[in-house]
Amino acid sequence: MNTPQASSASYYAAAYQRLSPLLxxxxxxxxxxxxxxxxxRFARHxxxxxxxxxxxxxxxxxxxxxxxDLWPAACVDPLAGVVSQRALAGAHLLVFVNGRLHPGLSRPxxxxxxxxxxxxxxCLEEQPASVDPLLLLGAAAAAFADLNLAFMADGAYLHLxxxxxxxxxxxxxxxxxxxxLAIQQRNxxxxxxxxxxxxxxxxxxxGEGSYLTNALSNVVLExxxxxxxxxxxxxxxxxxxxATIDVRQQANSSYSSASFxxxxxxxxxxxxxxxxxEAARCSLDGLYLTAGRQHVDHHTCIDHRQAGGTSRQxxxxxxxxxxxxxxxxxxxxxxxxxxxxxxxxxRNLLLSDKAEIDTKPQLEIWADDVKCSHAATxxxxxxxxxxxxxxxxxxxxxxxxxxxxxxxxxMIDRVACSPLQEALDEALREKLRVMSC
Amino acid sequence: MLDIRNLQVxxxxxxxxxxxxxxxxxxxxxxxMGPNGSGKSTLVQLLAGREGYAARADAVLYxxxxxxxxxxxxxxxxxxxxxxxxxxxxxxxxxxxxxxAACNAIRRHRNLPELDAIDFLALIRSRLKLLxxxxxxxxxxVNAGFSGGEKKRNEILQMAVLEPTLALLDxxxxxxxxxxxxxxxxxxxxxxxxxxxxxxxxxxxxxxDYVVPDRVHVLADGRIARxxxxxxxxELERTxxxxxxAGHPAPPASRA
Ligand SMILES: Nc1ncnc2c1ncn2[C@@H]1O[C@H](COP(=O)(O)OP(=O)(O)OP(=O)(O)O)[C@@H](O)[C@H]1O
Ligand SMILES: [Mg+2]
Numbered sequence: 124m125n126t127p128q129a130s131s132a133s134y135y136a137a138a139y140q141r142l143s144p145l146l147x148x149x150x151x152x153x154x155x156x157x158x159x160x161x162x163x164r165f166a167r168h169x170x171x172x173x174x175x176x177x178x179x180x181x182x183x184x185x186x187x188x189x190x191x192d193l194w195p196a197a198c199v200d201p202l203a204g205v206v207s208q209r210a211l212a213g214a215h216l217l218v219f220v221n222g223r224l225h226p227g228l229s230r231p232x233x234x235x236x237x238x239x240x241x242x243x244x245x246c247l248e249e250q251p252a253s254v255d256p257l258l259l260l261g262a263a264a265a266a267f268a269d270l271n272l273a274f275m276a277d278g279a280y281l282h283l284x285x286x287x288x289x290x291x292x293x294x295x296x297x298x299x300x301x302x303x304l305a306i307q308q309r310n311x312x313x314x315x316x317x318x319x320x321x322x323x324x325x326x327x328x329x330g331e332g333s334y335l336t337n338a339l340s341n342v343v344l345e346x347x348x349x350x351x352x353x354x355x356x357x358x359x360x361x362x363x364x365x366a367t368i369d370v371r372q373q374a375n376s377s378y379s380s381a382s383f384x385x386x387x388x389x390x391x392x393x394x395x396x397x398x399x400x401e402a403a404r405c406s407l408d409g410l411y412l413t414a415g416r417q418h419v420d421h422h423t424c425i426d427h428r429q430a431g432g433t434s435r436q437x438x439x440x441x442x443x444x445x446x447x448x449x450x451x452x453x454x455x456x457x458x459x460x461x462x463x464x465x466x467x468x469x470r471n472l473l474l475s476d477k478a479e480i481d482t483k484p485q486l487e488i489w490a491d492d493v494k495c496s497h498a499a500t501x502x503x504x505x506x507x508x509x510x511x512x513x514x515x516x517x518x519x520x521x522x523x524x525x526x527x528x529x530x531x532x533x534m535i536d537r538v539a540c541s542p543l544q545e546a547l548d549e550a551l552r553e554k555l556r557v558m559s560c
Numbered sequence: 561m562l563d564i565r566n567l568q569v570x571x572x573x574x575x576x577x578x579x580x581x582x583x584x585x586x587x588x589x590x591x592x593m594g595p596n597g598s599g600k601s602t603l604v605q606l607l608a609g610r611e612g613y614a615a616r617a618d619a620v621l622y623x624x625x626x627x628x629x630x631x632x633x634x635x636x637x638x639x640x641x642x643x644x645x646x647x648x649x650x651x652x653x654x655x656x657x658x659x660x661a662a663c664n665a666i667r668r669h670r671n672l673p674e675l676d677a678i679d680f681l682a683l684i685r686s687r688l689k690l691l692x693x694x695x696x697x698x699x700x701x702v703n704a705g706f707s708g709g710e711k712k713r714n715e716i717l718q719m720a721v722l723e724p725t726l727a728l729l730d731x732x733x734x735x736x737x738x739x740x741x742x743x744x745x746x747x748x749x750x751x752x753x754x755x756x757x758x759x760x761x762x763x764x765x766x767x768x769d770y771v772v773p774d775r776v777h778v779l780a781d782g783r784i785a786r787x788x789x790x791x792x793x794x795e796l797e798r799t800x801x802x803x804x805x806a807g808h809p810a811p812p813a814s815r816a
Binding site: 507508510511512513514515516517518519521522525526528529530532533 | 608609610611631632633635636637641642644647648650651652653658661662665666669701718722
């Protein structure tokens with residue numbers, strides 16, 4: 124009998140043998156080589172276990188044991204309704220169904236000159252010279268990144284030319300509809316010097332099936348570029364969602380991300396930001412709401428490599444039922460990164476005594492002239508406030524929901540894009556309704 | 561309206577109320593006075609449904625129904641309102657949203673149609689005017705960053721919107737300037753009616769010049785030590801509580 128680990132390696136190896144002729148970019152020697160190397164690394168190391176410090180609180184046993192389909196079947200579900208319900212007014216919309224671009228449902232609209240927005244598969248097949256190998260290969264070698272590299276078939280490819288400003292947001296809507304599918308999605312977001320854009324990456328599901336999204340985004344900001352990156356995770360309640368975001372920033376660039384984790388049974392978002400140029404700035408926000416037996420994990424790592432960088436992190440969580448959340452915020456300040464300024468805060472509201480949060484700041488500071496702060500709080504609802512509301516006739520469950528919403532709203536108020544704000548508020552209400560039952 | 565017989569309350573094993581008897585009829589205004597720590601807030605909070613007390617009584621009846629064991633929101637829906645001595649700040653919840661939720665929760669209970677945003681705004685504007693309050697307070701988070709006086713007025717505003725049958729006002733006059741006191745008193749008097757009853761907890765005779773009580777009680781060491789008409793309040797203003805027989809049952813008749 125094989126160990127699960129060994130058998131999952133051979134499962135993926137066999138799948139690769141079968142699928143490699145179908146994967147995009149088959150004509151690119153460097154890519155095929157990289158895919159094979161990634162698969163070989165995966166075969167050696169397998170999925171991380173809870174003995175691995177980075178995965179101490181998050182078990183991947185279910186993902187390791189699963190034998191996902193790695194190629195989507197033709198989707199026969201009607202999707203127009205979901206798309207019109209989710210499409211944000213005025214956004215440049217790309218729709219991906221089970222990991223593949225769906226041109227019929229997409230509405231990229233008029234893009235100003237200097238903006239290339241495409242399907243990654245199309246770029247690899249039709250414009251391979253436009254894809255920088257370093258971009259695709261750069262992400263940290265880790266199990267999910269390796270699987271993604273080996274099997275990635277599509278995703279969004281965005282390139283902003285220098286000084287190009289995109290006024291309307293780009294909405295990347297990922298719809299999962301096929302149970303037991305592993306979606307290996309790869310996005311490339313590349314902002315040349317002085318350009319700017321707002322990107323909304325949204326994951327939704329048709330139905331309540333169990334599947335895996337393994338999403339990897341490579342984000343590059345050249346000098347003075349600016350990107351707002353919103354992650355809206357509303358996967359099916361049985362799904363697993365693993366997102367890896369690898370960000371590299373040159374001087375004076377600005378990256379802000381906000382991660383809203385509402386769905387999935389198991390979710391992990393890992394954001395790694397390298398401040399590679401001076402005076403680069405990043406801001407990471409997060410809001411997670413967990414119910415039932417959900418498990419939501421955020422791992423961030425901000426690498427201050429050059430002087431004068433600024434990083435801000437604010438993550439808030441509301442946990443109910445027997446759910447569990449993990450926040451691990453790592454900040455590294457290299458010896459050359461003087462005058463770095465890093466703030467990190469993680470605030471949690473526990474609505475049930477069976478819910479559990481593991482929160483851990485991790486500061487590694489090798490420079491002396493730096494400002495670094497971190498704070499983590501875990502609190503329950505204020506019973507004085509609950510009584511005050513009840514004494515005005517508001518029933519207990521409603522009072523608790525009002526107070527939870529007040530706690531969470533701050534993260535939505537910080538969102539600059541107003542159609543998104545409305546969609547988030549609606550998602551928050553819906554989630555709190557589920558949590559109050 | 562309210563009939564309390566031999567109410568005893570303790571918190572964490574410490575006796576706070578040691579046998580209260582109090583009857584309030586519809587149409588009446590009762591004032592409760594008494595030294596700090598004598599149990600006044602405990603009494604009204606218990607009546608409003610605060611949990612965490614160990615309470616025993618022969619009866620605590622409101623409109624004939626037993627109150628002990630009834631949920632706070634249920635009491636509010638049946639018409640009990642407590643103006644808090646220390647109104648609670650709720651950051652992140654807009655005052656107007658809170659007031660509308662409360663108003664509609666109570667209207668639902670009374671089988672009245674819920675008010676939509678427009679009707680509610682019309683109602684609240686008329687009440688704001690009555691209390692000389694600025695509309696901007698509506699859009700701020702509940703009590704957060706309100707001055708002491710603004711918080712007290714906000715309590716009276718809530719009362720004016722919810723129109724309770726039994727209003728319990730815990731030191732609604734404390735910390736008010738003289739103009740604000742008149743406004744708050746006006747708000748209370750506007751609520752007075754033969755169908756309603758009001759219990760005022762206060763330390764000062766001043767409020768009672770504007771809201772004239774039918775009965776005045778002195779609470780001392782967990783018991784009603786004295787009861788009388790408004791003359792008792794005037795007398796206490798002069799003499800203080802020094803000769804109030806703490807720990808002894810109230811004398812049967814008032815001294816007025
Ligand atoms: N939750 C509690 N835990 C412990 N002691 C309490 C609690 N609540 C009230 N007490 C005590 O009960 C006593 C009565 O308090 P209460 O607030 O009812 O007094 P009060 O008459 O309203 O006083 P004041 O005039 O200062 O407002 C005080 O000694 C107080 O410390
Ligand atoms: Mg008091």
